[in-house]
Amino acid sequence: MTEKLIQNVIVAMQDSLTDEQLQKLENVLAINLHGMEVREECTQLVTSERHWERILKLYIASKRLENCAESTLLAYNRCITLLFQGINKKIHEITTNDLRYYLAIYQEQRKISLAYLETLRHNISGFFSWATDEGYINRNPARRLKRVKVPQKIKKPYTAEEREHLKDVAKTERDVAIMELLYSTAGRIGEVVALNRDDVDFVNREIIIYGQKGKKERKVYLTEGCVYHLKKYLESRDDNNQALFVRGRKPYNRLGRQAIQDMLRKLGAEAGVHAHPHKFRRTLLTDAGARGVPLQEIQAYAGHAKSDTTMLYVSVKQESVKASFMRLIA
Incomplete structure (x- = not known):
């Protein structure tokens, strides 16, 4: 009742x-x-x-x-x-x-x-x-729990100006290299912190990432800017840790996800930009879609099992919609 x-x-x-x-x-x-x-x-x-x-x-x-x-x-x-x-x-x-x-x-x-x-x-x-x-209980008490209606909000990627501003206020070459790698690879933060130095193929400008979700390997590529800042950062290090990114003080342990999140939050506060690691992933996928990369290829690059998931990340820029409308309809 x-x-x-x-x-x-x-x-x-x-x-x-x-x-x-x-x-x-x-x-x-x-x-x-x-x-x-x-x-x-x-x-x-x-x-x-x-x-x-x-x-x-x-x-x-x-x-x-x-x-x-x-x-x-x-x-x-x-x-x-x-x-x-x-x-x-x-x-x-x-x-x-x-x-x-x-x-x-x-x-x-x-x-x-x-x-x-x-x-x-x-x-x-x-x-x-x-x-x-599995037979542990006779009835499912959650069966009648209705889905919560969640308002759909468009999560915006970084603008080119915001990314440049973040790099301008970065305190170290390591921080710039992290941001460049997050964008270039569209990697999840857990995937990025797990990388080692020898995972990077500078000759072919590529990295094999071991996906957190689905646990599948995928190949991602590096922009010229990413290669430049990664090399510059690695050349500045004098430690023997094989981790790609380490803390700035001894004993130079592998940098964790929380440290990267904290770093970006501080840079974002200084730059006046809402900054977090996953936003770089969204930005790369959005940029790829805006520049004509087919959805199927973006899906493979992101490591998504379903194209529907990719569509949640790939924001459609309003300028592109207007240009297509004016060209094809108006």
Whole structure:
């Protein structure tokens, strides 16, 4: 009855509220009406076998066999662990309302975006679908969790001026080389930090990247500017670490993803540019599309399994749309 009441209210208000307002309303109703149908709930810690932990380990193992990236597996593990700790019930006792309540509380307390809320819903649904298929539970409580409607926002790439400005304010040759490599290879940050010196073929201006997603190798290429700054950076080093990028002080350990993210954030603040590693990937793919590189080739260069994924990255520049319209239609 509680679920029906919530849905009736949402349906009645959907023409008057935005998607975000509807989500907020559903959260408020789920929070305030939670527990009204069943007055007694198990609130004591489950300390016996912690059956869900064993099932979660098996789930993560199954996803590892599917070649999921380690970063993805960590995200799955954290998401499901927080879920069970928050709901605090045995796996077979969890209901759809429990999941709705958990997601609503999570969003209200942590002020997460709708996009992240949908990611959590997707991860939770994936786990319970697998647990049902494998016979660990008789019914899937996540089956009736509806997808979160996420407003589509165009994520803009860097302009040529922004990229130049970032290089102008860079403190070291290493930082410039990192930015040039991120752009030239369209590499994910995890792929870039894993590179070693001998991975770079300066003669043919190419690198073999071992993809994080799908774990497939792909060949990417280096611009003249990337080659120049990489050589200049490597020639300035006097350490023996085989890592392509290292920290600036002894013991010159491999540079990690967090260090690169922090570096770009600081440069971006100084340059007045919203800067992060993945934006270089988007920029290269957008530039490739604008200069006539076929979508299939861009897809292969990016290491995407589906062209739909590539299309999410390749922004269509409005100037190109106008030029094509004026040439072909007007």
